[in-house]
Amino acid sequence: MIYWWVEHTAEVQMEIEAPSEEAVFTDALRGLGELLADDGGGEQVRREVAVDGRERAILLVEWLNELVFLAETEDFVPEDVGRIQLSDHGLVASVCGHRGSPRHVVKGATYHRLAFERFGRGYCASVVLDV
């Protein structure tokens, strides 16, 4: 599993390659967590998250936007995924993290150059975040 950042003049573009669809969502959370990370040390919390979307690419945007919402409204800094279950119309997940001071404002995950595709034996995805 891996994610990395592609140069973008103003925003940040995250690329992901992973062996399964679930792993794409897990890596996307870790990438966002890197952007939001503070110096840690806050209360550890677990959140149940449910988002809907019939298309995987849209679901990826909604997943990231849900985590942005939690960061902004509950000071939740995501760290990892405990459990994730995908269906044809959405996902439910248990997300681990801590309460802290999310470092960076991520305004939203965008549809620009959005992709979620099969790649070899796994999947790849691309999403641009407005920061």
Place this chain on the structure above:
Amino acid sequence: MSEPAQTGVRGFRPVDDVVWELPAAARADMRVPARVFADRELIGQIAADRSLEQLQNVATLPGIIGAALAMPDIHQGYGFPVGGVAATETPDGIVSPGGVGYDINCGVRLLALPLTMGDLDRGVEALVHEISRRVPVGAGHGGALKLRGSAFDRVLVQGPRILLAEHGIGTAEDVEHTESEGCLAGADPAMVSERARVRGSDQLGTLGSGNHFVEVQRVAKILDAQTAEAFGLREDQVTVLIHSGSRGFGHQVCGDYVRMMDAVHARYRIALPDRELACAPLSSPEGRRYMAAMACAANFAWGNRAVLVHRVRESVARILGPEVAEGTRQVYDVAHNVAKLETHDGRQLCVHRKGATRAFPMGSNEIPAAYREVGQPVFIPGSMGTSSFVLVGLPGAMKRSFGTTCHGAGRRMSRTGARRQITGAELRHKLEAQGIVVRCPSNRGLAEEAPFAYKDVERVVAVVEQAGLAGRVAQLVPVGVVKG
């Protein structure tokens, strides 16, 4: 040796010294030409990222009029380029949430203090520090003014005017000296999601992060004495420039409607080269709903900047005295990211400005009476450590750019690229060595906004002046900055 003037850049050909154009025939799906205001140096920088391709994508939108336009500070965005302008016909041309962006009505507001830098003397550090104490920065919430229910909705509908009436925030002159008097008509809170309310309810008076800032400045040079006098600016005067937007509230509104329009554009037979250009006809239910929700976010942003001004005046009162705070005037407030219904050449159009500033000339009824004989003020923030400019809208803007000019220096380097070249600590020392007081909780965030990550603001401003879009009035230099 420079290239011949006729040489194109990615198919764009020079029309004159500061205009480059790609004809509509260049791509089968373009409905109008793509046109960039830039000199040869800037067009070279612009061509280094994908912004020209994004501008061509804008030229494909249904109902677009004239040309897809780009200001000299254009850079790659998502969907629309930042620095892009698109006017669509009403009632059946499209409106695109991505053409406004996530930070709806991100904008700048300039305050003029009734003292000179000489009067302020060593008070700069204390003032900047006090502002940093009173203005929450970074992600999320923390604004002292928390509004719920109908009190919150009244801000969405009326903007700063209701903050003045119900909370004593701002002055009547502040409201008058705000683009559209801080209130877009047609705002309907019923078109805004509950999640947007949750995000926005305690974000009035918060700065955010990224390129948002409060900057204390000195008027270094007056470049147009008559207009500067009308704007109430004089040499060596202390000014404060505030850059912020609609915060999480606006971000949620944009996200909600991009998703909604992405789901329906096939219904309206709209084919798009980029999904972030998601759009619907202005006359459609989705288009009307977006315009009503976007107006709420625009009014929220003007309310946010009004509360930020209130915090700055509180800081000025504590450090410099209440009489200085009372004499602190709002010169004007301009929006950068918005879609507005405007009349151009007798036609009502929907003008999308994404990282671009309205710049109406003298005589316009849309600008305050006090400025009507000179034109609308426009503020062009530089980058930390460089000059900012006060401009005035010129008649050429109405002829060439739907009454629009640039909004800043424009990024030319990615955030990671900036961090590779300098650390936040190094930049902080460098700025302090220039005599600029810096308050920023994040060294990483500071490095990402390094001055060299931006284009040369003086060159950008020179282009819009040469093109007749806006003229230079005053040059401002930073003496202190609070960043998110």
